[in-house]
Amino acid sequence: MANRPITIDQLQTGMFVVKLDVAWFRSPFFRHSFLIRTTEQIDKLRRAGVKRLQIDPARGLDLSDRPAAPLPPPPGSLAHLAKTPTEGRTEVRSLAMMAEELQAARAARDQLQRSVQSTFSRIAETGAVDSEDAKHRVHEISAVAQTLTTHALFIALSQGRNEHEPLSQHALATCSFSMILAHAAAYDLLSILDLATGALLHDIGLLQTPAAILRRVAATSAILSEQEQKTYEGHARAGAIMLERQGGFTPVVEQIVAEHHAYLNGTGFPAETRGAFTSPMTRIVMVADRYDELLTGFGGASPLTPHQSLQRLYQEGQDGRYDVSLISLFVKTMGIYPVYSFVELTTGERAIVSVINTKKLHQPIITVTHDPVGEPYVVPLVLDLANQDAQAPARGIRSVLGTVPEGFERAAP
Structure with a gap:
């Protein structure tokens, strides 16, 4: 099936984008072919000035298909670990x-x-x-x-x-x-x-x-x-x-x-x-x-x-x-600990800062990626340092190891 040209107003979750009408540096995505999983992706394309694009109906929904509900996160995504976003809450990106x-x-x-x-x-x-x-x-x-x-x-x-x-x-x-x-x-x-x-x-x-x-x-x-x-x-x-x-x-x-x-x-x-x-x-x-x-x-x-x-x-x-x-x-x-900072926790675990907490700058939302001996977790843990479970070990940031480690892009699911 051939690619189908559509407008940004026709774009919906579940469609597979293969071409945009903007220069590479205006695009908010590293690639110009990707599956639309969330309405946030569509909003980013609008802000980038995208008006027309092409989709591949063989790899996603077509215009005649019913609008899809937001798709589940890709394998390894952290979205399923976070609570459902509500008003006043910050959504943590995978x-x-x-x-x-x-x-x-x-x-x-x-x-x-x-x-x-x-x-x-x-x-x-x-x-x-x-x-x-x-x-x-x-x-x-x-x-x-x-x-x-x-x-x-x-x-x-x-x-x-x-x-x-x-x-x-x-x-x-x-x-x-x-x-x-x-x-x-x-x-x-x-x-x-x-x-x-x-x-x-x-x-x-x-x-x-x-x-x-x-x-x-x-x-x-x-x-x-x-x-x-x-x-x-x-x-x-x-x-x-x-x-x-x-x-x-x-x-x-x-x-x-x-x-x-x-x-x-x-x-x-x-x-x-x-x-x-x-x-x-x-x-x-x-x-x-x-x-x-x-x-x-x-x-x-x-x-x-x-x-x-x-x-x-x-x-x-x-x-x-x-x-x-x-x-x-x-x-x-x-942030005192900018997003993408790679930090060591008081438990010896290692984590990446994911979201700044503007009310408590010392306690950002983090994604815990490695255990105390340096082995990567199979399923990383998203943790709000300002709102921790009383039954879990208390965690805080002990030191900053630098920014995201080498190979971060390849390691991220």
Whole structure:
């Protein structure tokens, strides 16, 4: 039987999708052929802008068939272990679905890194910033952010970072983290796009800084000479001047680029910019910028995990350099133990953080995957650490082992 073209309004659970009418990076799924098991999948396709698609009636329901009830989870899914979702409860996704979302986020990250790198290469070659090109990149990043889960995108951009990466990767990560924080702070879409443009270009002045100075700043804790320090600190002003001369950028974007090192406690640079008067959007970029620096080990420090970076960021916020309320919002949004964190429990078991508990950040919902001797459970256990069975052994998080272990995608049922 041939594939059948349908509209998104005709799509229903039980149908097997084989083709979508959107570009790969707009799709919320890693593959473009899959069985529709839940109405949540249909909602994701709508949000991604899918209007027309093709189904394979030989592998699922056809238009003439009756609508199917939500299908049971695939073999190995954790959905059957969770209670039926009710109002006010969070549905726990299976490891298989989490793995698919993370794969999609990683694929999108890789493509975005190539796109942003091409933009930065042109800037380095020409010495000019094309405002339309920059806006196009921001819209591409925004499209991806809207179709992926926030936690999958956050982890995909947080994993495997180091100080030897090109500037474009730091720009992409800072832009994406800034968008996540701005969305949590309830900024409107147009403001977020302006903020994202400033975040993407915040370090553009470094393209005019001698490479030897950049290497010393990024990879070592060695003290720069007075002249070297002055040259490095000039990148914020140089970037803002570059955008102003080029034209096509809003004052908000130029302000972010100029102010992103003017810390709230009066330290930082440029010297004439007082941190107390920095814009709210600049403060968001400061937090995202510093979080990414902690991930990569900027300044000769050891790279940190997302959990460690959020902890350190919160500690640094206490000295008045950054806006503490924004750091608290960032931590509340991403969690003390971010989704996809691989943790060791007080029982010796190992688990993956599945859902953030915004009211009790230390007690997320987890999926227990390994017993105390490291053997994988045949059926992983979904457990709400804030609402445990009194008859079962009490569990808590003892330590963070890192983010999801190697082979997570293959191991997930």
